[in-house]
Amino acid sequence: MSAIDGLPPLRAVIAEHGLSAKKQLGQNFLLDLNLTAKIARQAGDLSGADVLEIGPGPGGLTRGLLAEGARRVLAIEKDARCLPALAQIAGAYPGRLEVINADALELDVTAHLSPPIKVVANLPYNVGTELLLRWLTPAEWPPFWQSLTLMFQKEVAERIVARPGSKAYGRLALLVQWRAEARVVMTLPPEAFTPAPKVHSAVVHITRRDRPLFPADEKILARLTAAAFNQRRKMLRSSLRGLSPDIEALLQEAGIPPTARAEEIDLERFCTLARLLAPATAG
Structure with a gap:
């Protein structure tokens, strides 16, 4: 991959810029550029899309x-230490980065993107679920994104x-599947990352539905x-x-045994x- 874009290997980039991963930022860097390219491919054809990436770090997935x-x-990218490494990538791809x-929790990204928009990210562990929930509960549906290809624990x-x-x-x-189709497309062992987390990771590809799968009021369903x-x-x-x-009568009318539990x-x-x-x- 480094031969394709003419940029140094990620280990060299990290060493050059002193980019040790910070636990408080939820950072775990993927250094295998073959893996990051494979993750990018899980999002489908990117040639006609703007892509939003959260937490690029040294830029493996970005590349x-x-x-x-x-x-x-x-x-x-919240971590300013990563900006020089990302600037090198921007230089190798003029006008595209x-x-x-x-x-990311405080920024309205929509002003910076043009449809169609795909989100692809190795999300920082400490904000991943919160970002997903925000993307699934916008003020209006359908949302700004077409698909989410995201790495989680x-x-x-x-x-x-x-x-x-x-x-x-x-x-x-329930929330994800009500408004989107979701499937796990990759799993990754801890040793794929630097530093290695204590858990395995997986990439989930989520494609939005134009409308929820079944009619229901969002707030009532949430309650x-x-x-x-x-x-x-x-x-x-x-x-x-x-x-x-x-x-009890409403449960029976909905075809739900009153003695059932939620997970059933x-x-x-x-x-x-x-x-x-x-x-x-x-009212």
Whole structure:
């Protein structure tokens, strides 16, 4: 890969700029440029898209995205130490890489991007889930992005794609799968990173739906699933009692046994119950 873009290997870049990973920033660097190119390819054809990358660090994935033909990459990097290394990449790809030194949680990126937009990132562990939730709950749907190709701890990835009946199944799975299609496309061992984390990682590819899979009010569904999964060991007739005095009848109308527990119920029936609860929450 270094031969393709004429830039030094990542280990040399890290040594040159003194880029030891900082635990407080959730940094774990991927140094294998073959791997970063493979991750970039999981996002599909990039040639006609702007790509948003969060936490590029020394730029391994950034180089993969550009080498795989991304029309343009916007890289948001909080750690100013990484900026000189990213500037070298920008020089090798004139006009195709913009780097902003900012906290991704505090920046409105939409002014810097043109549709279609794909998000591809090895997300810092300490903000990954929060960013995902923000991207899935914008003020208006569909969102600014077409797809998300994101690296998470493997445990988080399993929660995103979990199915009813599994211990990983919960509110995150329901939210993602209600508004998008998600699948795990790669897994990576700890030794792929520097420093090596204590857990395996996985890349999840998420493609937005133009509209949610089943009709339901977003706020009611959020309240319903929070009540159900915050007390997941309880039967639903108990955990949902606070939502309606008629909850047992509504559960039965939705095709849900009142004695069932949250992890047994699929997305469609949760959405059905949310619609039945709507009159009780009006006003």
